[in-house]
Every structure is written in C-alpha cells, then in structure tokens.
Amino acid sequence: MKLTPEQLRAFDDEGYVFLPGCFSEEEIALLRIEAENILKPDRQEIWREKSGAPRTAFAAHTFSEVFRLLAHHPRLVEPLRQLFGEDVYVHQFKINAKAAFEGDVWQWHQDYGTWARDDGMPEPRAMNIAVFLDEVMPINGPLMIIPKSHKHGTLAAGHDELTTSYPLWTLDKETVTRLCADGGIVAPTGKPGSALMFHGNIVHASPPNITPYPRKIVYLTLCAVSNHITKFTRPEWIAHRDFTPIVPVADDALAAWGRAHRVAAE
C-alpha cells in the first residue's frame, strides 16, 4: 500500500493521515481477542493505571504471533518506507488499553521529544501508526492531535512523573494553547481497523475514558534504519535495540493465520 500524492501533501501540511478501514473486521477481531488476553496477566511489559487497570502493554510483537504479523504488516510498513525513503525497524510497540471507566489521561506531548531525550534518536524520522482495535468514539477517550504542530520542531517539555503511572515529557498549557490557536484540535474517530499515521513531532494527548466502552489502540513506532537510537536508558522491551530492517509479511498474513488457527482449533 502506497500513500497517494494527496495523502503525502496532507501529511506534510497537517502532520497526519487517517486511513479508515485499513484492516478488516476479521483481521481486527483476531488482534482484539489477543490484546485482551495479553493485558490480563501481570508481567513486566504490562504497565497499569493507578487503579490497577491495564494502561500499556509493550513489545507484544515479540511474544505474540498475531502482533508480530501486525508489526510487519505491509499496510503499515510500506507507507513509512515510502515516507522515509529507506528501510524501517520497530522502535516501539504498544497496546494502549484506555480501559472502560479506568483509562487515564495521556497529557499533551510529542513522541519524538521522548525518543530524542531518552533514547538519543538523531532526527524525527520515526513515527507512530495507530491501529484502532475498538471503535474510537468522541466519548471514550479518543486520541486528540493538534494539526500542523509538527512544524514547530521539538518543543520545550517537562518530565511528568506524577500525573499518571507512565513518565512522559509533557508540554505546558501556554504552549498547547498557542499551538491550538493555529488549527485547533482534531480527534479522529472510527471503526475498529482504522489507522492513523502521525508525525513524531505532532502534539497529541488523550483524555480519560469514563464510559463502559474500552478504547484499545496499537501504536506501532517505526524508525528509519539510518536514524536508529544511540542511548540505551530504557529497557530493551520499551525502546528496541534490534535495528534489523523489517521484511513485510504478505498482505493476507493475518487472515491466513486466523484461518489456520481456526482449523487447528477444530
């Protein structure tokens, strides 16, 4: 899958591209069930909210076959190879749970701010592709992004270790207000299987989820191979140190796994 010239222009201008229906219901059902199983047990890769509800699962692509297929999926990998003009590797892989009633806030931040400060990533030549595992609605803690904010470079940030269980380099209110004056805030919503690519310097946040509707999103972070990280301050399962270029799987790999799995289970 390649981005169209219009999508490339939109990405340059706005800093994001939204791709509804990127994965089928059948493909997403596999991932959602697997994510729910992954988020249950206590293991070091699963971070929890202060309430105990799951917040983030790291590195599921290293211990789950269906998430390995997702991290190597051509619908996610190809557009980023196209944008960066070179091979990419997996810098980070998260399932953010935003659990029903319990999912807590992610304060306003830029991802590249953390990758630069904590991981020594040279340039913002890495980015997230978010894949919706549940329906993202305006009411269940959607991802909010500030269009055009990627044009401001890496902004000054403070290290927030108090608000939530996850330490984050966050922006102050004055900066966020100034950035919003330009293009406001958008909160892309849509069915499970929708995908959202956004520039590493796009400022984003998400509010708590107070509804009965969980809002799981996978964040696959792909980095240009030549731009690999240079500092190893975080565990390997948070900021990966294997810079091997991704070789994409077949486009129907998830569906084929699903069929094989069902056959095997009968």
Add this chain to the structure above:
Amino acid sequence: MKLTPEQLRAFDDEGYVFLPGCFSEEEIALLRIEAENILKPDRQEIWREKSGAPRTAFAAHTFSEVFRLLAHHPRLVEPLRQLFGEDVYVHQFKINAKAAFEGDVWQWHQDYGTWARDDGMPEPRAMNIAVFLDEVMPINGPLMIIPKSHKHGTLAAGHDELTTSYPLWTLDKETVTRLCADGGIVAPTGKPGSALMFHGNIVHASPPNITPYPRKIVYLTLCAVSNHITKFTRPEWIAHRDFTPIVPVADDALAAWGRAHRVAAE
C-alpha cells in the same frame, strides 16, 4: 416558551430535551463575562478543583443581577412549569466551570439521588436546565447522558468523597454498563446559548477537560413548589430553603439589562 407535543414525548421517552439557540449570542456574552468574574475570587460559594481551578460556583443568582434574571427567565421556567403542572422554585443554581486543562471529572450519577438522600426531596419532580455559556464540544468535557435511564427510578449509589473535591452519590460500573446497553450515551454539543433539560433521574457524567477551551455550563435546578425539600443538611446556598414560586421576568430582560448596562457604562 412552551414545549411542543413532540418535545414532551421525547422527554418522556428519552429523559431529555435539547434546545439549541435558546439564548442569543448577545445574552450569553453578558452571562459569560459575569461568570468569569464570579469564578475568580475566593468565597464560600466557589468550590475549587484539587488544582485550585474553579469547579463550581453556587447561588450566583443571589448575588448577581444577570444570573438572577437567568434563574427567573421564562425560556427556562415556563417549560418546567408546563412539565410539572404547577409553580416552581429555585432548588439549586450552579455555574460549573470545567476550566481549560483543569476541569475534572463528574462521575456517573443521578441528581435526584442527591436531592432525595441529602435534602429529603419527596419525588423527582425537580430537574436541571443546563445553559451552555461556552461552546460545548466533544473534546472539552461535554456533559454525557444515558438516554432512558430516568425510567429506572432512583438507583443504588455510593457516596464518593475521594475522586473530586465535590462529594457526590455515584453509580457503580456495573449499573452504568447495564444502563448503556439499552440506549448508549449521548453528549449534546453546541454553541453557547444552547440549553438542555434533563429528568432528575437521568444518569449523567462529564469527563475532564484537557483542552485549552473552557466549558462553562449553568445548571438551574427548578423544583415543583409542592415537592420542596424537607431536610436541611446542606448549606442554604447549596440547597435553597426559599420555596417562593418564581415569577418569570420579561423575555427580553437580559438583553434590556445589557443595553442599560452599556448605556450606564458610557
């Protein structure tokens, strides 16, 4: 202003009626400026978030002329006299600030649950009319309501004194999930001046506001005079003890005050 037969039927079925454009921009501008001034100083009627930002101002209609006019406004009073079939009095008057970046959650609750338990109000023959002073958007902590939840009577609740600075009788996750299975959640959004009437037993909540956009709403609670409260456990400025029937002001009273005020200021 009278509700139409369609609006009355919608209220019976769904538990709420949304009235966009109930007040003009000119009328709302007066109220918004006054609200911002009221929320600034420290006084006992102003409750604050844990962060110090204003959360709720009580009883502004007792010390602000423009809010006195709002509490006596025929566009709010007449529909409730029509619904209850008798005169009404002001049971409570709140300006909920939901401040930019700081406005905190209101957990799922029924207002009548508090009025019954804390104030000894005999029946759910009182209700809120919410008047939007700012634009209410999906992103800035909108009021969320569960349609049809008023048909379940007064539900079991626990007294939450921990989550926020304001004690509230809140519903548990199982109850909210069960109620949502019926008709989901709606979050009416709209321009300043929109109004929302909702039954005293409608289950509602609002998430924190993490955006730069404040979301001030006035909640005018009117109670049928024959249904006045019988227990006085809360301060008079939270649960009023003056059961005098409201005599509505003229429909143009706010606009006239605005004109007179501008003339006087010149």
